[in-house]
Amino acid sequence: MDSVAHLLDGFAAVLAPSTLLVALIGVIAGTAVGVLPGIGPAMTVALLLPLTYGMEPTQAFILFAGIYYGGMYGGSTTSILLNTPGESASVVTAIEGNKMAKAGRAAQALATAAIGSFVAGTLANVLLVLVTPVVVSFAISLGAPDYFALMMLAFVxxxxxxxxxxxxxxxxxxxxxxxxxVGIDSVTGQRRLTFDIPQLADGIDVIVVAVGIFAVGExxxxxxxxxxxxxxxxPVGRPWMGAQDWKRSWRPWLRGTAFGFPFGALPAGGAELPTFLSYVTEKRLSKHREEFGKGAIEGVAGPEAANNASAAGTLVPMLAIGLPTTATAAVMLAAFESYGIQPGPLLFERQPTLVWTLIASLFVGNLMLLVLNLPLAPTWAKLLQIPRPYLxxxxxxxxxMGAYAVNAQPMDLALLLVLxxxxxxxxxxxxxxxxLIVGVILGPRAxxxxxxxxxxxxxxxxxxxGGPVALTVYAAIALILLWPLLRRFAPRLLRRDTPARTG
Amino acid sequence: MSVQTREPEAADEKPKGGDRAQYGVCAFLVLLGVMVIVDAMRISHFASSNDPVGPRPVPIILGVLLLITAAVYTVDVTRGGRGEPESGEDIDLTSRIDWRTVLLVIAAFAVNAVLIEWAGWVISGTLLFWGTAFALGSRHHFRNLAVAVSLSLITFYSFAIGLGVNLPAGLLQGIL
Incomplete structure (x- = not known):
């Protein structure tokens, strides 16, 4: 298959020593920042963007892939060791993970999270390689009305x-x-909402919005x-798992992946739903149901796998259609744009090396995380003790620093404060x-x-x-919007139905 | 600027009863909606064969949607609807908003924004870090300053000189 050849080229590019070093820096920086309390993956990516300034695009994206996975991994460490997670996707991990840690099984919780993330991430990357070309060949036939409809779906x-x-x-x-x-209308050149401030004519940089809302707001x-x-x-030592833990973990990992990837890949994705579904499923299937709520390892293994698989799934619509459905993907899309790269079906034709190197670096970054994080977990745990004023x-x-460096405008700092x-x-x-973040990035495109x-x-x-695709999407939107009404009235209709049938 | 600073009227924060400060959100949405519509009206009508829509309809639609949302929001608030304030690892929601700390942090941030070009990143960044750490209650003044200065110097050398990122040298031009 064509994509396999491209992927092998991608691996060849990633496995050069200098590139591996970049990936390693990305993974370490991503984990270190992601572990810090109060910093979720999206903020990690936004805050570490300046690291990529001045790099050529391929290197920058390899760094990015590392930061992305590192930030996610760091987030789950925080939620296990500190409870109260930094982002909604790891809420579920915290339920059982923190209970396990309190019961003295922090090492096993971290191990099942790390190994599960690796397994799920790798499987999901394979799925990404298989699915993305299909989506691309579908997306290439889409016209403007279809894109418009898909963006409306993402908004809804x-x-x-x-x-x-x-x-x-x-x-x-x-x-x-x-x-x-805000800024100059791209078609007519008219200024909108710029209030005659020249710096606003180019619009407000998405990076500035993301950093303002996430970092300064937080x-x-x-x-x-x-x-x-x-x-x-x-406190935690080196993560490890006994035979019993392995036995109880591997099935939840696979099921979590099966939940996570499709939900991530849908334009209506996100990680909340699959992680929650995975938790409920594991609870139902577990032979140790009485342990749930007190620290069941299945309740960490499944949702963590689902979370990671959905993160890889998110990349499918992001790369193939240019449609971000999570805050992290939106920030990544903004970073692509700052390099003048438009994700979408054409990207795979115009810059196959770049895309496939990025995908290959996801595999490499995932492996690096596993190798690094098992021995480094105690070090990461120390970062949780950083004095809060300094944090x-x-x-x-x-x-x-990051917001100023985008355009070298003190005006951006004022904007950052307002945001x-x-x-x-x-x-x-x-x-x-x-x-809000999705609106800022997709609004002008829509x-x-x-x-x-x-x-x-x-x-x-x-x-x-437009055509059938747009119509289908609008039907899906209508269903989503009417769902609460349907749920309220459907049982009543059914109830009215049943006696009619019997009588 | 598209977004105005909202002053949350945080006078009443008691969990019991409705969260009246939410009417501030509704007022903000109305103001924003009106502003977007007024700004769109100002744009001269502009439509051509290759762009039958022109730059006006989208802001007008958004403005109207903002007004509708404000109305629905108001109804929601009167019926006792409320949004859960965001919780987090370091957040203690049982305490009231500590305006003194918030204002001190904003001041430290503003000082950085005003001084960055003239004084340079090393000085303004130091003030930002030191000021924020002080505002958040760190009283190890010497250690705070040492951390602030070294962070500023490290970032300046690694980013501005190492990676070629735009950070001004300012007053210390030629010394650094």
């Missing part, structure tokens, strides 16, 4: 499916779309409610941040595709409907 999915409150999700999405409006919000007591970190001062310090205050307000009022569709139809609104 991130704001209405994930998260607790649809209203608050939609509010967050709208805020993001408005931020995306630092301000923590400043408002800083816990003054010292956190209790559970948050450091977050602001690196956030300013940080917005992030603060969103945390105070329970507005989710993911829809407008472009929508206008292109209408241009093809000469302004007729029917141009937005």
């Amino acid at each position: 999915a991130v704001s209405a499916v994930l998260g607790a409150s649809r209203l608050r999700g939609i509010t967050s999405l709208l805020l993001g779309l408005v931020i995306g409006l 630092a301000l919000w923590t400043a408002a409610h800083l816990r003054r007591s010292k956190p209790t970190v559970i 948050y001062a450091g977050i602001l310090f690196f956030a300013s 940080g205050l917005l992030g603060f307000g969103m945390r105070r009022f329970g507005l989710p941040v993911l829809p 407008e472009q595709q929508g206008r292109r569709s209408l241009q093809l139809s000469g302004g007729e609104l029917s141009g937005l409907i």
Whole structure:
């Protein structure tokens, strides 16, 4: 197959010593930053972006792949050793993982998380290699109306499916779309929402938005409610697992992968749902059901595998269609753009070396993580003890440095503060941040595709409907939006049905 | 700027009853919606055969959606709807918002933004780190300063000189 040959070329590129070094730096930096409390994978990627400045794209993306996986791995270490996880996807890991750690089984919890992440990540990467070319060949036939419909689906999915409150999700999405409006309209050259400030003409850099909302917002919000007591970190030795743990872990790993990858790959993806489904399934299938809630290893193995597999799955729509469905993928997409690279089906034709080297480096990074993290876990655990004033001062310090370095504009620092205050307000009022980030990055693209569709139809609104693909997507959107109504009324209809049939 | 600083009226934070400060969010959404629509109206009408839509409809649609959302939000709040404040490892939600700390951190951040070009990253970054650490309650002044200075120097040499990232030398131009 063509993609296998490309992948082998990719491996050849990654296995050069200098490239391996870059991957190693990425993995270490990603884990070190991801382990820090309060820093989730998306913030890790956003904060470490400056490392890639001045690199050529291939090297930069290899570094990125390492940071991505490292950040995720670091996050699960935090949730096992400290409880209260940094991001929604590792909430489930914390349930059993922290209980295990408290019961003196931290080493086994970390081991099943690390090995499970490796197994799931590797399997999911294989699936990525197999599935992506299929999606690409499908995506290449898509027209502007189809892209528009898919983006609408992504908007609806991130704001209405994930998260607790649809209203608050939609509010967050709208805020993001408005931020995306700022700047010169790409078609007509008209300025929108720039208030005659020249620096706003180019729009607000997505990196600045991500760093502002994630890093500055988080630092301000923590400043408002800083816990003054010292956190209790559970000490840990080198992770290891006994025969019994292996026996209880391998099936959950595989099942977790099976849940994670498809959910990640769907345009309506995310890791919350598969990790939760995996947890529920393991609980039901376990022979040790009484251990759940007290530290069952299956409850760590399954969700961790699901989390990692879904992260690889997310890369399918991100690379093949240019559609990010998680905050981390959105930040990565922004990083691609800063190199002038547009993810999408054409990317595979124009820059196959780049894409396949990136995919190959995912395999390599995954292996490096396993080799590094088993012996280094005690070191990472020490990072959890960093004094909190230094931690948050450091977050602001690196956030300013990264945001300033994008354009060398002090104006960006002012923007960063304003966005940080917005992030603060969103945390105070329970507005989710993911829809905002997706709105900022996809909003301008959706407008472009929508206008292109209408241009093809000469302004007729029917141009937005397009072909069967768009129609299917709209049907899916309608189903998602009407789901709460259906769930409320469907049982009633059924109940009315049954007596009618019997009587 | 598209986004205005929101002043959360955090006067009442008691968990019992409705979270009245949420009306501030609704007001903010109304303001933002009106602002987006007014800005769109200002754009001269612009439509051509290769772009029948022009730059106006999208902001107008977004503005209207913002107003609708504000209305729905208001109804939600009056019915007692509330968003859960975000929790986290270092966050103690039982305490009230500590405005003094927040304002000190904002001040440290603003000082950095104002001084970065003139004084340079090493000085402004040091002030940012030192100021934030102080605001967050670290009272080891000497150690704070030592960490701040070394972080600034390390990042300056490794990023600005090593990787060629844009960081200004400012006052210390020629010395560093």
